Amino acid sequence: MSELNLEMVKEDPNPARKKHNARVEIDGALCKECLLCIEACAPDVLKVSETLNKMGYHPVEYIGDGCTGCGVCFYVCPEPGTIKVYKKIKAA
Amino acid sequence: MVKDILEKPESFYEIFERKSGSNKLTTHYCPGCGHGVIHKLIAEAMDEFGIGDRAVMISPVGCSVFAYYYFDCGNVQAPHGRAPAVATGIKRAIPDSIVISYQGDGDLAGIGGNEILHAANRGENITVFFVNNAIYGMTGSQMAPTTLIGQKTTTTPYGRSARNEGYPIKVCELLSSLEAPVYLERVAITDAKNVMKVRKAIRKGLQNQIEGKGFSLIEILSPCPTGWGMKPVDAKNWVDEVLMKTFQLGVFKDKTAEAAPEIIEQKEFTSDEILKILGASKNGSDFLYDKPEVKINYQNPRIKISGFGGQGILFLGQLLSQSAMRSGYYTTWLPSYGPEVRGGTANCHIIISNNRIGSPLGAETDVLIAMNLPSLDKFENDVRKDGLILVNSSLISRNVKRNDVEVLYVPATELADEVGNTKVANLVMLGAYTAKSKIFSHDCVLFTANETVKKKEFLKVNEEAFRKGMEYVLNNKHKKIKNTIL
Known part of the structure; x- marks a missing residue:
């Protein structure tokens, strides 16, 4: 059983934005700026930050809304602890 | 099972303590790996x-x-x-x-x-x-x-x-x-x-x-x-x-669908069977010998045995270590040899101690058993002051150069010849060392040798060689031992 709803992945599934109660948290200190998540994100809600982290990378950040909670970014991210996806917003 | 939150799996350590450097939260992999x-x-x-x-x-x-x-x-x-x-x-x-x-x-x-x-x-x-x-x-x-x-x-x-x-x-x-x-x-x-x-x-x-x-x-x-x-x-x-x-x-x-699960038969052993396999007895007392009183200078020896491959160097070390076990000491045996079985050089390092042993290899040696000349040349200077050197004087024509150590010259190969087998020179040396240091009882060493030797026809000649070595040291006790040829 896949935890990803692949239907969501194909096209921007969320043109209206904010319909989904989901969000993504990115720990900027752990991001190595490989940009695989940005490339994979269908609703295109991730961007590169202008700040630098301690490793010298510009970490990726969430633009703040539009996340569908599909989890693709989590699975393509090679760092274990960088991305955390809340599929429903009720989780604090 | 669908999770509501996708996050770092619990099978990862929370903090990567084993990783060197200060960053213990990210992997060592390159971006995008x-x-x-x-x-x-x-x-x-x-x-x-x-x-x-x-x-x-x-x-x-x-x-x-x-x-x-x-x-x-x-x-x-x-x-x-x-x-x-x-x-x-x-x-x-x-x-x-x-x-x-x-x-x-x-x-x-x-x-x-x-x-x-x-x-x-x-x-x-x-x-x-x-x-x-x-x-x-x-x-x-x-x-x-x-x-x-x-x-x-x-x-x-x-x-x-x-x-x-x-x-x-x-x-x-x-x-x-x-x-x-x-x-x-x-x-x-x-x-x-x-x-x-x-x-x-x-x-x-x-x-x-x-x-x-x-x-x-x-x-x-x-x-x-x-x-x-x-x-x-x-x-x-x-x-x-x-x-x-x-x-x-x-x-x-x-073949997942048709593959039959492997059934692993777990054989249950009774405690008697285990004892039999290990060659042990229930409380171990049948095999334990008392530790004799040992002079302070001979206590806790770090022993180096060295010679040609084929002289039974490693086996002599095993006998020492096993005798030590049977006498209740802590012991280690560390062999070192080249790829050849015979003709190369071999040495081993044995520690016998009343205390637990940290490393099987010490910087210094207390006892050197040199079975041939290259061994004496190589390791003579590693022996500590007042240490003991046993020299196989049948094969080593020179005297020990140092005068701050105790030396026993034992014509081990000749004595072995006398009992009819040149190869048991190692047992002669074992006898000599046991007699000198008194670190184990003689019964213990003989019992160990009999247990360890695979070919039972050698038992008698081994025992004779061991006794030869012992007697040689005991009979020459009256002579001045320190750095003179006996």
Whole structure:
């Protein structure tokens, strides 16, 4: 059983934005700026930050809304602890 | 089970304490490296199957050699390519363990090609994750067996040519010709869809092992942005557009449905049977001898025995160590020898102590047993002041140069000849040392020798040689021993 709803992945599934109660948290200190998540994100809600982290990378950040909670970014991210996806917003 | 939150799996350590440096939260992998994703998927599967406590990961050479920084499970480091052999050993010794062999392409298809072939052919119930990035990533992008035709690497600067370097090895196809493997699939770390297939394959590989079905190998095409000299996104696309042309994805073998779970017969041994196998007695007292009183200078000796290969140097060391065990001492035996059995030089280092032993190799030696001249030349100066040197004066024509040590000249080879076998010079020396140091009772040494010697026809000559050595020392007691020929 896949935890990803692949239907969501194909096209921007969320043109209206904010319909989904989901969000993504990115720990900027752990991001190595490989940009695989940005490339994979269908609703295109991730961007590169202008700040630098301690490793010298510009970490990726969430633009703040539009996340569908599909989890693709989590699975393509090679760092274990960088991305955390809340599929429903009720989780604090 | 659908989780509401996707986060770092619990099978990873929260903080990577074993990792060197100050950053203990990120992996040591380069940005965009496929290892990170594969690690994450394995850890997630370990979480879900609840196998963290019985999983043992084998990480041989490659960037993933440091897998033990991250996974909160058992780990054994294996020499380059040897993970399948190590995995076999662990799985057979602990059938309940979940053994994961995590290997790169240089490791598995190159130096370890033979290992994986035979582990697969035996159908070992293990799961192999074969990370194929078509290159030796860790060592600096050299050509690997899986490098594509025309691919430029540091060792194929003009591109790999079939004529010169052969064709890329397709491991899944190769292994699929064998009877035993249960599940062989090639997947790739590229887009989300393919990553999900990797996830599924990893789970299936582990599930097969949990159910005892047999050998599973999942080949994962994985980007190496640094080794390929590409940006992570380009590297990912290169897997998709180029690597997958040669290494086609798919299931190459799947006998999961019909594979019968392996039934491992756990033989129950009674305690009497175990004692018999170990040659021990119930309370051990039958085999224990009392420790004699030992002069302070001879206590806790660190002994070096050295001579030609074939003189029984290592065996003499074993007898000393085993006698020490039977007398209730702590002891270690550390052999060192060249590849030749006879004619080379051999030495061993024995420690016998009333206290626990930290290292089997000491900087100094208390007792040197030199069976030939090169040994005396080499080790004479390592003996501590007031230490003891036993010299096989049959073969060593010179005197010991130092005058701050105690020396016993024993014509061991000649005495051995007298009992009819030149080879038992080592037993003569054992007798001489035992008589001098009184560190074990004579009964204990003789009992040990009789227990240890495999060919029983030598028992008598051994015993005679031992007594010769002892008598020689005891009878020459009245003479001045210190650095003079007896």
